[in-house]
Structures are given as C-alpha cells and as structure tokens.
Amino acid sequence: MGLTLSxxxxxxxxxxxxxxxxxxxxxxxxxxxxxxxxxxxxxGMIAIGSRNLAHFDAALVGYTFATLFAVxxxxxxxxxxxxxxxxxxxxxxxxxxFFSRGRLVANLAEWPKRIVGVFALNNFIFxxxxxxxxAHWLIMWGCLMAAAITFPLVFGWIxxxxxxxxxxxxxxxxxxxxxxxxxxxxxxxxxxxxGLVWASFLVIAGVMIAMRRRMRDHGAEAVQQFGEDILPLxxxxxxxxxxxxxTASYTWMRGYAYDFLxxxxxxxxxxxxxxxxxxxxxxxxQRPAQLGVAFYKDAGRAGEQAACxxxxxxxxxxxxIEDLIRVERELxxxxxxxxxxxxxQHTCPRCRRIGMALAQGRLWQAGRGREVTDRPGxxxxxxxxxxxxxxx
Numbered sequence: 001m002g003l004t005l006s007x008x009x010x011x012x013x014x015x016x017x018x019x020x021x022x023x024x025x026x027x028x029x030x031x032x033x034x035x036x037x038x039x040x041x042x043x044g045m046i047a048i049g050s051r052n053l054a055h056f057d058a059a060l061v062g063y064t065f066a067t068l069f070a071v072x073x074x075x076x077x078x079x080x081x082x083x084x085x086x087x088x089x090x091x092x093x094x095x096x097x098f099f100s101r102g103r104l105v106a107n108l109a110e111w112p113k114r115i116v117g118v119f120a121l122n123n124f125i126f127x128x129x130x131x132x133x134x135a136h137w138l139i140m141w142g143c144l145m146a147a148a149i150t151f152p153l154v155f156g157w158i159x160x161x162x163x164x165x166x167x168x169x170x171x172x173x174x175x176x177x178x179x180x181x182x183x184x185x186x187x188x189x190x191x192x193x194x195g196l197v198w199a200s201f202l203v204i205a206g207v208m209i210a211m212r213r214r215m216r217d218h219g220a221e222a223v224q225q226f227g228e229d230i231l232p233l234x235x236x237x238x239x240x241x242x243x244x245x246x247t248a249s250y251t252w253m254r255g256y257a258y259d260f261l262x263x264x265x266x267x268x269x270x271x272x273x274x275x276x277x278x279x280x281x282x283x284x285x286q287r288p289a290q291l292g293v294a295f296y297k298d299a300g301r302a303g304e305q306a307a308c309x310x311x312x313x314x315x316x317x318x319x320x321i322e323d324l325i326r327v328e329r330e331l332x333x334x335x336x337x338x339x340x341x342x343x344x345q346h347t348c349p350r351c352r353r354i355g356m357a358l359a360q361g362r363l364w365q366a367g368r369g370r371e372v373t374d375r376p377g378x379x380x381x382x383x384x385x386x387x388x389x390x391x392x
Contacts, residue, residue: 027079027080027083028080030079030083031075031076031077031079031080031083032076034075034076034079035071035072035073035075035076035079036072037075038071038072038075039068039071039072039075042067042068042071043068045155046064046155046156048175049152049155049156049157049175049176050155050156050157050176051156051175051176053156054156054176055156055159055173055176056155056156057154057156060154062266062270063150063154063266063269063270063273064154064155066269066270066273066274067151067154067273069273069274070273070274070276070277073274073276073277073278074276074277074282074285076277077277077282078285078286081286085327085330085331086327087289089323089326089327090289090292090293090296091289091292093292093296093319093323094289094291094292094293094295094296095292097292097295097296097298097299098292098295100299103295103298103299103302107295107298110295110298111291114291114294115291118287118290118291118294119287119288121137122136122137122140125137131209131213132213134206134209135206135207135209135210135213136206136210137206138202138203138205138206138209139202139203139206139207139210139236140206141202142199142200142201142202142203142206142240143199143203143236143284145195145198145199145202146195146196146199146200146203149195149196149199150196152174157174157175158172158173158174159173160172160173161173161178163181166181168183168184168185169181169182169183169184170182170184170189194247196243196247197243197244197247199240200240200241200243200244203236203237203239203240204237204240204241206236207233207236207237207240210233211233214229214230214233227278227279228279228280229280231275231279232275232279232280232281235268235271235272235275236272238268238272239265239268239269239272242261242264242265242268243265245261245265246258246261246262246265249261296320299317299319300316300317300319300320301317303317303318303319304317304318304319305317305318306318306320306321306346308346308347308348308350308351309342309346309347310347310348310351311348311350311351313348313350315348315349315350321345321346324345325343325345328345
C-alpha cells in the first residue's frame with residue numbers, strides 16, 4: 001500500500017513538471033551526419049581493401065574499432081569547426097580565391113612550394129624557434145611514417161605472401177593485387193620490417209625535446225595544460241616505447257613477456273586513437289586549412305587596400321576588413337560608430353590607440369569637472385570607445 005501511494009505521488013509530480021527534451025541544433029545534426037558518413041566510408045574501405053575481410057586480422061579488431069571512433073570524432077569536430085562563422089568564411093573565401101580566374105595559375109604554381117614549406121619542412125615553426133621546430137618535425141614525420149605502415153596493415157590493405165617458387169622472398173599485395181617482391185634478409189626487407197622502429201625513434205626524440213622545452217621554458221610552462229599539452233606527449237611516448245619493447249622481446253629475448261607487452265601496447269594505441277579528436281592532436285587535421293588562409297592573404301595583398309577613415313593610410317586589405325565586419329555581425333557584435341556610416345574596423349590600429357587615449361582623456365577631464373576637448377578627426381573613434389558595444 002505504501003509503495004503504491006509513493007508511486008502515485010511521484011507520477012503526479014512528474015505530470016506537474018514539463019519534461020524538456022534535448023533538441024540538437026542544425027550544426028550538430030550536420031556534424032553527426034558527416035561523422036556517420038565518414039565512419040561508414042572508412043568501414044567500407046576496410047571491407048573492400050581487405051577483400052571482404054579475407055586479409056583482415058581478427059586479433060586487431062580493437063585497433064579497427066578505435067580507428068572508426070576516431071574517424072567519427074574527428075569528422076564531427078571538424079564539421080563543427082567549419083560551421084563557425086570565422087572558419088566558415090575563411091574556408092569559403094579560401095576556395096574562391098584559389099580557383100579565381102586571375103589567380104588560378106599562380107596558385108597552382110605556388111601550391112607545391114607551400115606543401116613542401118609548410119608541411120614537409122614546417123618552416124613556419126622554424127621561424128618561432130629551432131628547438132620548437134625540431135620537436136614538431138620529428139614527431140610529425142615519426143607519426144606519419146607509423147600511420148602509413150600501421151593502418152594499411154591493420155585494415156588488411158597490405159599483406160605479405162611467400163611465392164610458391166621462392167621461399168626466400170616476400171611479395172607485397174596491395175588491396176589484394178600483387179606488386180613487387182623483395183628478399184627477406186635484404187636491406188629493403190630490414191627497412192620495411194623495422195619501419196615502426198625508425199618511426200618510434202623519431203617520435204621519442206621529438207617528445208624528449210618537447211618535454212624539455214615545456215619544463216624549462218617559462219612562457220610555455222605558464223600556459224600549458226595537462227590534457228592539451230602534456231598528455232599527448234605521454235601517449236606518444238608510451239606507444240613508441242612499448243612498440244620498441246615488443247621488438248626487443250621477439251628479437252633478443254625469445255618472446256619473453258611478449259603477450260603482456262602486446263596488451264599494454266594495444267591499450268596505449270587504442271587510448272591514443274580515442275584521444276585523437278580531442279586536445280592538441282586535433283591540430284593535425286586543422287593545419288591543412290592554413291593553406292587556404294595563405295592564399296587568402298596573397299589575394300588581399302594584391303587587391304584593393306582599405307584606407308583608414310581618420311588618417312587615410314592603408315592598413316589592411318579591403319576584402320579582409322569587409323569579411324571581418326560580416327563575421328562580427330554574424331556573431332552578434334555591433335561596432336558601428338554612432339551617428340556615422342563608419343565602423344570600428346574602418347580605423348587603423350594606430351588611430352584606435354589614439355582614440356582609446358582620447359576616450360580616457362575624456363573620462364579624466366569629466367571626472368575633474370573640466371571642459372571636455374577632442375582632437376579633430378578622431379572624435380568619432382573616441383565616441384565609439386565611450387559607447388559600449390551591443391551584443392545580439
């Protein structure tokens with residue numbers, strides 16, 4: 001009887017309160033759909049590339065599911081990132097500028113140079129410091145080498161078979177099709193079979209340099225966060241060192257503790273894959289979009305320049321200023337100068353600093369009961385700074 005009464009009272013309370021259900025936004029639905037499509041596409045490529053899983057190793061199924069989760073998470077976050085007003089505008093403008101008629105030929109000629117400079121050499125990081133560049137370059141190439149070897153092997157896209165007429169050679173099969181062969185004991189064979197070892201050495205060296213910098217550089221130490229900066233380095237080190245321990249186990253220790261090391265290495269790799277969509281690892285997938293920004297800046301420098309409404313000096317490209325105003329409005333910020341057709345972005349940085357000083361001077365004069373004076377030509381900027389910006 002008491003239980004029935006309690007259930008009746010609880011149901012009455014539930015009826016009195018309006019139940020609010022979570023309604024996903026349009027951006028979330030788009031990102032989720034893109035993630036689902038990318039995940040299904042990756043699963044389809046695994047099935048097709050391994051010839052209906054004929055060359056798929058069931059022992060590596062944990063790596064496969066972790067990779068599919070990473071594909072969904074990366075695609076979801078990338079889609080959400082591209083739907084932000086600033087990123088969406090840069091993305092759209094970057095493609096428009098690249099394929100514009102007047103600049104297409106020059107962009108096609110410049111594109112390989114930027115691929116080599118920005119990605120292969122990381123020259124933009126070299127300008128910020130040699131130690132920083134060495135850490136990024138070693139980690140990047142070590143991870144790229146490891147990914148180029150690991151994922152095709154895990155997915156069954158590449159496998160090795162011994163020809164029936166020569167047991168001293170291996171033939172490489174790519175997506176089920178036979179390609180070249182090599183002797184097992186040759187230098188090429190050693191380089192192929194120990195590719196992950198060389199990749200681990202590169203990653204470990206880069207991690208050590210990065211950790212040393214983060215422990216000794218006070219500027220980096222002040223802004224670093226464990227999940228963003230330290231955990232990715234720990235994961236990369238754990239994957240690399242456990243992989244090297246596996247190699248040492250079956251090469252020099254007759255397989256001692258190989259099963260335990262294999263489980264530990266798998267756990268490190270799977271956790272790293274699951275962490276890919278989060279933290280600093282996501283920068284790996286954001287960095288290619290930097291090329292579009294570079295072409296956008298090139299078009300801005302070659303195009304019409306925006307002149308300051310106060311001093312008349314050019315200070316930025318007109319396209320960039322107009323796009324910046326549009327993004328601010330989409331974000332709900334209004335920086336129009338009251339009583340004029342000017343915008344705060346129509347003023348160069350120098351005049352903005354002067355306007356800030358004039359606004360502070362106004363407050364100082366008004367606070368002491370003195371007559372408020374203005375410098376001609378900068379009254380509008382000072383008035384703008386005195387007026388709080390509205391947010392929609």
